[in-house]
Amino acid sequence: xxxxxxxxxxxxxxxxxxxxxxxxxxxxxxxxxxxxxxxxxxxxxxxxxxxxxxxxxxxxxxxxxxxxxxxxxxxxxxxxxxxxxxxxxxxxxxxxxxxxxxxxxxxxxxxxxxxxxxxxxxxxxxxxxxxxxxxxxxxxxxxxxxxxxxxxxxxxxxxxxxxxxxxxxxxxxxxxxxxxxxxxxxxxxxxxxxxxxxxxxxxxxxxxxxxxxxxxxxxxxxxxxxxxxxxxxxxxxxxxxxxxxxxxxxxxxxxxxxxxxxxxxxxxxxxxxxxxxxxxxxxxxxxxxxxxxxxxxxxxxxx
Ligand code: IPE
Ligand code: IPE
Ligand code: MG
Ligand code: MG
Ligand code: MG
Numbered sequence: 659x660x661x662x663x664x665x666x667x668x669x670x671x672x673x674x675x676x677x678x679x680x681x682x683x684x685x686x687x688x689x690x691x692x693x694x695x696x697x698x699x700x701x702x703x704x705x706x707x708x709x710x711x712x713x714x715x716x717x718x719x720x721x722x723x724x725x726x727x728x729x730x731x732x733x734x735x736x737x738x739x740x741x742x743x744x745x746x747x748x749x750x751x752x753x754x755x756x757x758x759x760x761x762x763x764x765x766x767x768x769x770x771x772x773x774x775x776x777x778x779x780x781x782x783x784x785x786x787x788x789x790x791x792x793x794x795x796x797x798x799x800x801x802x803x804x805x806x807x808x809x810x811x812x813x814x815x816x817x818x819x820x821x822x823x824x825x826x827x828x829x830x831x832x833x834x835x836x837x838x839x840x841x842x843x844x845x846x847x848x849x850x851x852x853x854x855x856x857x858x859x860x861x862x863x864x865x866x867x868x869x870x871x872x873x874x875x876x877x878x879x880x881x882x883x884x885x886x887x888x889x890x891x892x893x894x895x896x897x898x899x900x901x902x903x904x905x906x907x908x909x910x911x912x913x914x915x916x917x918x919x920x921x922x923x924x925x926x927x928x929x930x931x932x933x934x935x936x937x938x939x940x941x942x943x944x945x946x947x948x949x950x951x952x953x954x955x956x957x958x959x960x961x
Contacts, residue, residue: 669951673716680715680740681707683733687790701771701779702786705744708762709901713956714739714855717880720948721859721873732859734796735806738787739855742814745783746824746851748776755828756910763901784814798862806858813854823847832911840913841882848888849881856880872938876949879935884956886928889914890921891960899961932957 684706689699715736722732751758751766752773759769768776790796791807798806813819823846830843856877860870891900892907893916907914915924935953939946 669948669955672948672951673711673955676716676719677712679719679729679733680712680736683737684740687734687737688786697771697775698778698782701767701775702744702783704764704770705748705761705767705779706740706783708764710740710744710762711959711961712740713884713952714743714852717852717855717877717949717952718859720952721856722863724942724945724949725860725863725865725869727859727863731797732862734790734793735858735862738791738810739851739858741783741787741790742810742820743851745780745787746820748780748783750824752776755824756906756912758903758906760897760903761901802862802864806861809858809861810854813850813858818846819850820847823850827913830913833913835913835918837918840915840918843913844885844915845878845882848885849878852881852884853877869941872941876935876938876953879931879938880953880956883928883931883935883953886915886924886931887957887959889916890924890928892916893921895960901961928957 688703688706691700691703693699718736718739719729719732723729747761748767750756751761752768759766761767764770766776767779771779788807788810791803791810796803811819814821816822816825823843826839826843827847830839835843853874854877857870857874860873865873889907892904892914895904897903906912907917915927919927932953936946936950939949942949
């Protein structure tokens with residue numbers, strides 16, 4: 659990665675370089691379109707390669723690198739995160755959930771391939787993520803590998819993970835909710851997987867308990883900020899910019915930060931979370947730079 663004086667240029671280049679690395683690896687591990695039954699493999703590839711920022715894999719890569727890890731050792735985990743994330747947005751768009759027709763600048767998977775295939779493609783991506791994470795050519799200590807898999811399960815699951823958040827998100831539609839309710843929906847539905855990206859990479863690199871805790875707080879704060887900004891962009895962004903239809907949260911009466919606090923306060927809260935996140939990284943010294951930039955990107959992004 660070349661060095662540029664301007665932060666915005668350098669982080670953009672970093673994002674696009676590692677996006678390519680992640681995409682190459684995904685291409686390698688996802689079943690080819692020709693593999694039977696081909697419609698499901700066409701569908702999973704359609705959603706994975708429709709676009710996407712790859713922020714979760716890149717957070718995992720940046721965390722690993724900050725701790726002295728090598729790219730090849732974190733790529734399977736990074737790809738697994740993207741598979742799980744893509745499964746979650748495929749299902750999130752279904753008529754029974756957010757009922758959205760556009761995703762990553764293309765037709766949502768259920769619009770293009772039908773609901774049945776969209777449900778199964780989500781299930782397939784989730785399963786393939788764990789096939790990859792549990793594979794025996796994954797070059798890491800089996801104990802760490804098991805710990806990583808367990809941590810992923812908790813981050814995705816229905817007790818304290820993404821599924822819990824998605825359930826609460828649905829149950830809160832059209833209802834009144836407190837600031838605490840809202841925070842926990844957002845921490846769970848989106849924060850949990852972003853947290854796992856950072857925390858899982860730290861586990862892989864055998865970070866000390868003290869460092870694990872700091873990176874865990876970093877991941878948690880960035881994760882919550884990410885969803886607050888997602889809510890803000892739903893109000894302020896355009897469909898063309900976002901690659902998904904804007905203004906949908908209001909239509910669906912979703913629990914969001916702008917709805918509860920207004921736009922200005924929401925922006926302030928996101929910024930404060932990013933500052934709090936960055937404040938945890940002091941122990942990394944100069945190695946914290948990319949994580950700092952990624953956290954800043956989360957708060958200033960327009961897509
Ligand atoms: C969208 O996530 C869904 C949320 C969890 C907020 P991203 O904004 O990371 O979507 P892509 O991967 O870039 O398309
Ligand atoms: C999605 O939150 C969270 C998950 C997919 C787990 P949103 O419903 O706000 O995401 P978008 O706005 O549709 O991308
Ligand atoms: Mg949703
Ligand atoms: Mg949605
Ligand atoms: Mg949203």
